[in-house]
Amino acid sequence: MNGRTSDRRTEIAIVGGGLAGGLIALALRRQHPEMQVTLLEAGEALGGNHRWSWFDDDLDAAGRELLAGFRKTRWNGYSVRFPAYRRRLDSRYNSLASPDFDAALRRELSQDTIHTGKRVATLDAKGVTLEDGARISARAVIDCRDASPNRHLRGGWQVFMGRHVRTPRPHGIEQPVIMDAAVSQHGAYRFVYVLPLGASELFVEDTYYADSPVLDRSALSGRIDRYLDAHRLQGEIVGGETGVLPVITGGDFAAYQAELRTEGVALAGARGGFVHPLTSYTLPFAVENALAIAADAELPGEQLAALLEARARRHWSRTGFYRMLGSMLFGAARPEERYRIFQRFYRLSPGLIERFYAGQSHLADKARVLTGKPPVSIFRAIGALLGKGAPLVADREQA
Template identity: 65%
Template structure:
């Protein structure tokens, strides 16, 4: 659909961050004209985003309220070789197909610009692959994160399948981590979301040193897992992903390598992620609401506002990068599960704040108190080491 040749705000990238920003603008700054530009044919790509019930405040829950979501009461489970536990926190999950449908219903039709690849952007507008130039008083870059030699860390690699079972599967609540499975040179766990009595989402996930995703191997491991459960299944849908787990680096150099003068760099590309868990919903929601509120008053200052928020987020998540460094550089790959096994013995409120990236100073102290799950000598070497660059195709 053709859009306006001049906008107040051009949002580039229709993933979670860009889509939520568009919705927040529609809700909180309806006087501003905007469009959401996405290179693909659907918003959100092929993903599933999940979060805990208490990750969002009232305003955040209101922003996500219109989307159809999977919601569970009765808490969630974690399973490790030496420790299993049921936690009280309820869980939520949003499929990108529902995200796309919701945005198409909620946003003004003239703002929907899928199949519109942006090949140039600057502080005064964007240029599409078709050659169309669209002027904008503000441009917000919410495209996907990219590998970078300026950041260090490892990778979260996963393949998930929405399965239909021939008989009820018997899983009553989400299993956030089932790490009782084989640990093949990485921290591996299976993630379970019971969507209906005879439908379940099963994801095979790895905290790995390499970004390599061997889809056939992961499919076979899921098949072995469900067979061991006695389930006969058919695959309804499949998704894959390779996400960076950031443990350090030069954030200013990273931002500088991607920033265009006058353009606000937001979303995962701008560093707005949980560096260890890759959970993005709480962060994306808070950012969308903050940017929309600021846009009502001063579009010119948006790049500065987003830059300031990015720097604050980087400083505020330093502790999680430290833990990630311990995970990837101090723990033996096949023993990494012990880090999470120990973590899940801690008080539940601490665990909830951890996933929302809101750990208190006391939480941080408590996590590091007691017998460490890695050797002291390896921990010291990890702290002194530079880490592996987050560049796809390069192993540590």
């Protein structure tokens, strides 16, 4: 629905139609089909311009059921490449593109639920005011807008540029290459991510774990060109995406929550802190939260906000191991040597790798990651763990 939103009343107003907001609306529709839900998105499409990927075991049965209606690309296995070796793994891997996310939600949600092209001016515990002056009163408000850099969090950055390519002939790639780190490192941990979307279609993404949030479009585009040339994969460009994501290594999460808190408004998605601090994965946590919110959807707004804030604190606590590893990545390894950490990691068992990405590492997993010959200097690692790290305060882009 794209017409003017007049003053109205709804039970739950969701601000932000990205992954978190869209999945919350879908879970509410499934569990409470009669509940009035309003999903507000500033852009013209739900999900923006993104691609989300995950392993089968990242989700439980309920999570897989929530995503069952989305058109996805699936593969039985994937590979990684490093200077020292190449490895194939048999784990099932999935990918969902934002146009398919948008299409599925429009099929399943009622017509009066989705409101795109609606920018929010203010929100509070009792509703949302749009830039056009319209007011939407609500029993509960959930803020799922994008996260922004924050002085209370510390770490580095994941900078990326992706390109969707249609090749003039079949490319012959059957499984994804999750990490091709056998490439020049350029002052960061650099790897190329390759998804075969069809016999003649590829998604190729150049990613950097960098100290700076600068996204140099010209440099990254040129490097993708050279990668495609080297692998004889050049073709028609049919789409793409860019991004700069925080890699969180520490900080004061209570202060972060206090700064973003609007009394009585629930925070979800990356804005609420529901992200893997090292990989920037969000999908497993967005699914988990959507189902949890649907289960308690009849709570008063203030109680729902408190529930989500407590869930975010628990998430921060249980992901401390990954923040520690991030500190070692940025603080203990020289930029051109950071690939050695992942090169060692991908020699471990497939199950451990999957649990790592889902943020579900067992105690034995953590011990296994930390034992053996370290890929970085012990002294530099100790220094990294004792240091505070750089504040996540700005993102910049170069043409």
